[in-house]
Amino acid sequence: MSGREPHLPSLVTGLGLVLFGVALLLDALDEVDLSAGAVAPALLALIGAALLASGLRDRRRR
Amino acid sequence: MIAGVCGGLARHLGVDPVLVRIVVLATVVFGGFGVVAYLAAWLMVPEEGAEKPLLGGARPRQTAQVAIVIGIALAAVGLLGVWADAGLVFGGWPLVLVLFGAAVVWFVMERDRDDAGAPAGTGAAAAAAGGEGAAGDLPGGLADGATPAPERRRGSFAVTAITAGAVCVVVGIVGALDATGAVDLGWGGVAALAIVATGVALVVSSFFGGARALVPLGIVLALLLGGTAAAGVSFNSGIGERDHRVLHGDDLRGRYELGVGHLQLDLRGIELARGTTRVEADLDVGMIEIVADDGRFLDAGGTRTRRDGQASGGVDVKRTIVVGDGDRRLEIDAHVGVGVIAVGDRPGQDDDWEWSQRTLPGSGPFAGVLR
Known part of the structure; x- marks a missing residue:
């Protein structure tokens, strides 16, 4: 493992995808009932977090 | 034209490219084998004028051997009738995914291992250092050792490729288990696990430089699969x-x-x-x-x-x-x-x-x- 700080966009997007995937898995197993109204904001939040992380990383590099 | 595979093959065989495209299209429509063959050729055959293919160019002989093994395995899968009823997507896709993912991981690891043994300052050594620019932008162009290695860039091609390959293997195995009835997840469950696996792979890769190309891919995957899951689509019934x-x-x-x-x-x-x-x-x-x-x-x-x-x-x-x-x-x-x-x-x-x-x-x- 490299001694540098983690790649922020990968880390944030990865964590978001894990949470989102677990929610979809629970939906597939009929543990929860996800609707389009619940999924759409979660997806937007995921995209926003990824963009934010990418922007922060670029700012740090400058 | 997608990756120029048909045109290159036609030039190599000395036939009209249209003929090759028709044959490839036919294999895509009838059984889906053409998709796998096209992707394999794109990854394993070097572009015109280039010394290395996209993957595993360090040792072309071994690349060819592995390509033959994968081809035989895929043909065996087809002969066994796994694809017989519903074609590639709804039949033998888990096996194809496992083979494809394993091949990607193997090729990249082999390439890095070979490059690690190359003299310092060469393009190969630069690639071994994990630089995306080194591995992806300078394929074989620095073999004379005269040009200094470019600065290492994080988020390497190798990390991305290995991560994507590992996700393919995991999802393929889960899909195979689901298809054989060992687990009962359905299409939605397998798709959800694909997203989870992509997320875990991204988190792990972030400590090794990050898999940047996988970030948009993961988001697109989430958009597609999340949308279908929200609509209650399972694709399990033909x-x-x-x-x-x-x-x-x-x-x-x-x-x-x-x-x-x-x-x-x-x-x-x-x-x-x-x-x-x-x-x-x-x-x-x-x-x-x-x-x-x-x-x-x-x-x-x-x-x-x-x-x-x-x-x-x-x-x-x-x-x-x-x-x-x-x-x-x-x-x-x-x-x-x-x-x-x-x-x-x-x-x-x-x-x-x-x-x-x-x-x-x-x-x-x-x-x-x-x-």
């Missing part, structure tokens, strides 16, 4: 047209289902059993059509009208349709992920559909029997 004509209540099944296509339940002249019978009709994408004699629909639950009946269309459409008379009732719980639920007194034709924005009740031939 493709095509299924017409069920039922004349006796005792012959009704508890559930009628289809993945993509047209699912018709024709109940004209049916003799229902006493009491209330319940059945489910589930379709992922397409149209469910319930046909019964005029006057026997007690509840059609429609929101739009057409000339010869009524229908509801959209995403995640759920309707309870009641057919019967007196103490004999049939309740059909119909669900369509993306598409239409229609009812009528005869099977519809495409040119029967005349959509309007009027809301039931109050119009159409069945309006008089709606509750």
Whole structure:
């Protein structure tokens, strides 16, 4: 493992995808009932977090 | 043209590129093997003028050997009939995914191992350092050692490729287990696990420089699979047209289902059993059509009208349709992920559909029997 700080966009997007995937898995197993109204904001939040992380990383590099 | 594989192959064989494209297209349509072969050629055959292929160019002899092994394995899968009924996507896709992912991981690791042994300052050594620019932008162009290695860039091609390959292997194994019945996740569960695996792989890769190309891929995956999951689409029940004509209540099944296509339940002249019978009709994408004699629909639950009946269309459409008379009732719980639920007194034709924005009740031939 490299001694540098983690790649922020990968880390944030990865964590978001894990949470989102677990929610979809629970939906597939009929543990929860996800609707389009619940999924759409979660997806937007995921995209926003990824963009934010990418922007922060670029700012740090400058 | 996608990656120029057909044109390159035609030049190599000295034939018209159109001929090669027709052959490849035919193999894509009939069984899907052409997709795998095209991807394999794209990854393993060097571009014109380049010394290295996209993957595993350090040792072309071994690359060829592994390509042959993978080709034989895929052919064996095809001969065993795994793809026979429904083609690549709904048949042997887990095995293809595992083989493809394993090949990607193997090639990249081999390439890095070979490059690690190259003299410092060469392009190969730069690639071994994990630089995306080194590995991806300077393929074989620095073999003379005269040019200094470019500065290492984080988020390497190797990390991305290995991560993507590992995700393919994991998802393929889970898909195979699901297909054989060892686990019962369904298409939605496997898709959700694919997203989880991509997320875990991204988190792990972030400590090794990050898999930057996987970030947009993961988001696109989440958009596609999240959308289908929200619509209740499972893709577990096949493709095509299924017409069920039922004349006796005792012959009704508890559930009628289809993945993509047209699912018709024709109940004209049916003799229902006493009491209330319940059945489910589930379709992922397409149209469910319930046909019964005029006057026997007690509840059609429609929101739009057409000339010869009524229908509801959209995403995640759920309707309870009641057919019967007196103490004999049939309740059909119909669900369509993306598409239409229609009812009528005869099977519809495409040119029967005349959509309007009027809301039931109050119009159409069945309006008089709606509750």
